[in-house]
Amino acid sequence: MTLPKVITNLINAQNSFDSIAYADCFSETAVVFDEGKTHNGKPEIQQWIDKANKKYMTVMKPLEYTENGTASILSAECSGIFPGSPIALKFHFKIVDGLIRYLKVTE
Template identity: 45%
Template sequence: MPLQLPPPVAAYFAAGRSGADIGPCFGETAVVVDERATHAGRDAIRHWHAAATTKYRYVAEPLAVAEADGRTVVTARVTGDFPGSPIDLRYAFVLDGDAITRLEIAP
């Protein structure tokens, strides 16, 4: 049975798979924390995603979803051109309506 992801989270993973712009998934002042770096604002998030996709040529496939402490936490298998691939990562999303306002990615 397919995972039931909130629409902005589903759109984020779909955009990542297709190479589409992830910007519309995020609010204007959203924040992404990944690999100990913080990317603030939709343009910085677009740049982060484009750079990571180019560097690692990866795909993230959601495996599980849970709600915890006001966050939607998705465990995804990430496969790409990086040491240790594949790896399961936790994507912790904070949502406001139809937009992601915060995303933290961690092992």
């Protein structure tokens, strides 16, 4: 499966629990929706993923990727320290100029 560089970078950052590298995959004004919460801008995204990494230790294994223009969906098996692990999640991205502008995580 061929993934855009920014998504490959995001997966690598997630799997190494590197919240700075993870946040660097996003534009300055990016928005993330996860677990019913909204995180706006790179600083909030970095704080969110750092807290999630410490709590859940989640690693991602890509399963399927589709894209339509700037919109794309990555299905991934996510495993870590949480009930129901592993779980398949969908990551809905909008990528603009090589950076993630929008991410929504769904089941």
